[in-house]
Structure formats: C-alpha cells, structure tokens
Amino acid sequence: MLVAALRYEGYEVSAASDGAEGLKAVRDGKPDLIVLDVMMPNVDGFAMCKRLREAGDRTPIIFLTARDSAKDKVEGLTIGADDYVQKPFALDELVARVEAVSRRVEREPSASDVYKVADLELDDVSHRVSRGGVEVSLSPTEYNLLRYLMQNVGRVMSRGQLLENVWGYAPDDDAGVVETYIGYLRRKVDRVEPTLIHTIRGVGYTLRTS
Amino acid sequence: MLVAALRYEGYEVSAASDGAEGLKAVRDGKPDLIVLDVMMPNVDGFAMCKRLREAGDRTPIIFLTARDSAKDKVEGLTIGADDYVQKPFALDELVARVEAVSRRVEREPSASDVYKVADLELDDVSHRVSRGGVEVSLSPTEYNLLRYLMQNVGRVMSRGQLLENVWGYAPDDDAGVVETYIGYLRRKVDRVEPTLIHTIRGVGYTLRTS
C-alpha cells in the first residue's frame, strides 16, 4: 500500500521485507530516503538504522513505529533517524513527512560528502576519485572499499569488518577477495609516495598518511 | 531475558555466566558497554569492575544489584561504574539506563584506547606503537604482549599468565617463547633509558617506570 501511494506521488520506490534484505537494498539501490518499520524480522528497524549510520551511510530515515513512548521516540532520533510516524497513520501524513524530509535534505549543501586524505580525494556526490589531482577510474567495489577506508582514516579495519561493511558478506566467509581488491586499489590509487594504504599484518588494513 | 530484551532494542549482545568468563569476553569482544551483576560466582561484579579499571579498560559499566545500601551504591560508583540498577527492576528501566549511558558516552569524542607509560605509547585503534615519539613496528605477537603488559602496568605477570592471556596457551606448556618475545620487545621498544620492562627473577615480568 505504501509503495503504491508513494509511486502515485511520483517517487521511485523499492521495497524489502526484512532488515537484512533492507540493508542489501540500501547498499545496492542508494535511495534518497528510507522509510523503515521498527518491527521487522531478522534485523529490526533501530538495528538497521544503527548499522547504516555506523557504516557511514547518511541517507535520511523515517521510522514507522507502533510504539509511542517518549523513550522510543528519543531513541529513534538519537540513533540518527530524521523523523518518525506512529502507526496507525494516514497515508497523507506519511507522504507529507517524506516530502518535508526530502525538501530539508535537498536544501542542505551536500558538503561533507568529499573525503580527503593527503592528496587523495573522493567526492561522493560526483562519484569521482583523484590522486594528486589526477582523476582515477574505479569499479563499484573498488570505490566502495576506498570510501569505507576513507571514512575510517587512521583506524585499522579487519578483513571481517571490510567484508561486512563493503561487501555485505558474513565477516568470516573470506576467500581472499579483500586482498585482491586492496591490490587493485593500490595499483590504481597508491602508486605514488607517500603510500596511504597500509597492511597491518595479522589484523587488517588502514588508510593514513605517515 | 536481558539478552533478548537488549537484542530487541537493536544492540549486539553477548553473555557470560561468571566473572572469569566475563573478563575473557570483554577482552575478546571489546564491547561498547557492560551490564554487570554484582553477585556472580568466581569473580564478583565489584572485583571484575576493579580488575578492568586497573587494567586500563574504560568501557562503561552498569551494575545490577540486589542490595540497596548506600554503601554498595557508593562503592559501585567509586570503583568506576557509570550507573547501577537495583533488583528487582523493570526491563524498561534497564534499557533506558543502557540507552542513557551509551548516548552520553557516544557524545564524548571517541577517545581511542591509548595506553601510555612514560614516553611509551600504544594506540589500539590505529594499532601504532611509539617510544619517545618515534614509531616502532611490531609483529602481531609482540604487539599483543606489549599491550597486555601495558594494560597491567606495575603488576608483575608470570610466564603462565602471559602464555595464557597473550598466546592463549595452557599456562604451563612453555618452551621459552616468552623469554624470546620479551627479548624482541626490549630490543625494539626498550633500548633507551629509563628502561621499562623489568625481569622479576623467579616470578615473571613487569612494565613500569622506575
């Protein structure tokens, strides 16, 4: 019903039936806005929101909640939601909030979507990457990996974290993909001194200057 | 029940059934917050809290206590707890306190776990070690050993404890590994005066200033 209503309003909509599927859909679809039911099988709405925010995703989120205690409201907003609608709700109300949030977000200068480390730059809006002013072309996975590393400058990320947050895999079903892609990135983006991608043997990888 | 309730709230939860197990779980799992029952077999809640704080661990702790005397309350808070909940308690109340504490902690700048002893520094997030400002490169085992010693500054650690906590071996199947690695550390990190790693003959090793 929601999908139909929002489509009717002119939005492009895709739906997922639980939290896990939702996370995948967000990673793949890069929506402009997420409407999230708190109660979902697998990964509930709050958890999903938290996971997204921790992974550096800033897509606006509107919660649908049956509960109405102030506590839930507060929690929802503190973990990074933008608005919430209590069930049962009128379709009109949801649509209004969706519009309000998109308008607010659109107006904000989408600054801070550009990451810089030394002479390496990644602009998430124009989806461009350059090293020392020279533009570099990356495949989708290469791009996501680099962005995740840049969002966590100076922090050592384990293969498990990378698999989980960049690939959406379980943290332990590796088979050397991470190594391969780190290799790709190094060749495309890290051929000049000082090198930025560092291997921490036995632990993982980190992106930093010195 | 607690585990289920907190999971439902979106938290990632793991449980331990006594103090000893709890200590191990904290070391392995690096939780964002600990809920600690005062009355536990093996190592009670106060003791566990004390041990963690002495080891330099600053993870927020909420106590569950059946006792309600002012003394206990005071003791709990003075040894480094962040909050406490008296039994019997409503699940909602615990959840609220957990949320309150995490929110408070989250707002603080993510004080990355840095251990310092004299001019020796170890940053666990960036996985860097330096002595007198000069960065030093350590192998995984060297790093783990040094971190363990730094978490227990001033305390003498036996070979058995080191084997157990750094290597995960049985405390008695030594063959001189510890000596070898202490040697490595001394060469890499302790070449300058004043020396920090001291041998206590017949007992073990300790890391301290004097």
Place this chain on the structure above:
DNA sequence: GCGGATTCTCAGCAAATCCTCAGCCGACAG
C-alpha cells in the same frame, strides 16, 4: 545475444613471523 567490464577463486611465491634450541652469562646460595 555479444563483448567488455567486473567480480571472485585459486595457486604459487616471497616475506614476515613464530617457535625451538643450545650456548652463554650473571645471580644467588652455600
């Protein structure tokens, strides 16, 4: 469909790391 781009697996290689061991040295007791 077709063809190039992309993703992922895998095996060989090189290097770092781990651990054992034997010889040496110094502390300590008698």
Place this chain on the structure above:
DNA sequence: CTGTCGGCTGAGGATTTGCTGAGAATCCGC
C-alpha cells in the same frame, strides 16, 4: 670462590600471512 639455576640471545627451520597474476563466472550496456 664455585656450582647451580634462571634467564638472555642468536641462529635457523617450520609455518603463516599476504601479494599477485591468471582465469572462470557473472554482470551489464548496447
């Protein structure tokens, strides 16, 4: 002073870890 014992160190072999290239499978735009 001397013997014994605990601890230190260097050498080296075994093992682990990470890097790379090649290639199969898959995706995607045309």
